[in-house]
Amino acid sequence: MYANDELFSSRLGMRLGANADAVKAVADRMLIVTDSPEHVRVRRLVGSAFTPPVVRDLEASVRGVVRELMDAVVADEPREFVSAVARPLPTQVICAFMDLPRTDWEWIGQLTTDGIDSDDDEVRLAANSELFLYFTEVIEERRQRPGPDLISILIRAAAEAEESGAAPFSEVDLVVNLAGILIGANETTRYAVAGGLVALANHPEQWSGLRRDASLVAPAVEEILRWTSPAVHAMRTVTAETLLGGRTLAPGDRVTVWTPAANRDPEVFPDPETFDISRRPNRHLAFGHGRHVCVGARLARMEIAAFLDELRARVRRIHLVEPVEWSPSNFTRGPLGVMVRLEPAGSAPVHRKFNDSESGCHADQ
Structure with a gap:
């Protein structure tokens, strides 16, 4: 389904x-539609x-944001x-990249x-309208x-x-895609970071391994x-009669990829219900696949790695x-x-430099 955008x-x-x-x-304007x-x-x-x-140039900024935020939660008392x-x-990270006023973040x-x-x-329509006007x-x-920021680029x-x-590329095209970038940048990474922390807490042996070995950071991402599979589903509309999974589909039928299920497919992932930060290969669909793979995947990986x-x-x-x-949503899911x-x-933090060759990006990304 991901690979054939004509069908x-x-x-x-x-x-x-x-x-x-x-x-x-927004059809034929916003990237995802x-x-x-x-x-x-x-x-x-x-x-x-x-x-x-461009993304590599953001590394110092990303690490600065992470350090500042972590200062507030690494403590002997519980924090939310x-x-x-x-x-x-x-x-x-994305608002700084867009050079938006901090008071608006x-x-x-x-x-x-x-x-x-x-x-x-x-509520969804009103929020998107606010973003478009902004x-x-x-x-x-x-x-x-103009400057070196994302919007100027x-x-x-x-x-x-x-x-x-x-x-x-019209003004409307710019507006809807900036809103799309902002939404995409926020939701997936937020749930991956929070869900990743929960997974490490629930699997102390994996956390111990990560603490001992910095080379596990890239596969852990x-x-x-x-x-976590934060983007839960992606829907498509059939354009011509076709056979899928032994079932005949007609033009206009809707089909959906459920990412958590795909990412636990036992034909692709050995022991899929095991959280294993050393897993290789790991060709998950968390960022989609093919032409519609997430355009900001590299930045998201950098944030999670940092x-x-x-x-x-x-x-x-x-x-x-x-x-x-x-979250109860069937579209994006993670800890609230x-x-x-x-x-x-x-001990004092020791920081690795993000290695783009470790980012996990596949050829189609």
Whole structure:
């Protein structure tokens, strides 16, 4: 389904229960609801902000954010981890990359959560509308005062593409894709970081191995993504009669990949119900696959790796002190609250440099 975007279309929506009018408004504009050839054009432009050199330049900023957030939770007393670290981490990284005012970060983070996780259709629509209006104003300001930030990169890439004869990338195209980037950056990483902490707490032998061996950080990132599978499903619309899993599908039928199930497929993953941070290979679908693989996957991996580096350097033991509260959403899922005591290790942190060759990116990413 992921591999054949001609037979399984994204432009009619990629989420079960999505508002049809809202999907129609962004179809062929927002990256996640485009098909080729539009998808190629949009992905090339959005991807210009997430090239390996651009992401590598963000490493110092990412590590700075992680260190500052962890300062508040590595203590002898319990702390609520999601609100203190997992939620603000991706929000602060992407908002800083966009060079948005710090006073707006918390509000923006809440809008992205409401825009994707709320079970109230009106709340989701209102949150996305707020983001669209916000980015409309920011784009105008950034045209006057460009910089090295993500928004300026996209504005320049759109202008260069048009000068080379490509189809124009309109203001609306920029707005909806900036909102899409923001939402995608926040939700998956937040749940992966929080879910990864819970998994390490529940598997102390894996935590001990990670503390001893820094080379396990890269495969641990991939296993956390497989284990947590924060993006729960992706929907497609059938465009022509086809046979799938022994069943005949007609044009207009909807099909869905359930990521947690795919990431525990025993034909792909030996002992799939075992959390194993040394697992290799680990070709999970946490970021999708094929042409629609997550454009920000490299940045998300860097954030999770930076968190694990900081955790293993500063924490001796992870103690869950209350039952974990989980999101009920069937679209993005992870811990909503984690009361935890992160027992200090009593030694100074030693930081690795993020190695892009360890990022787990596959050829189609």
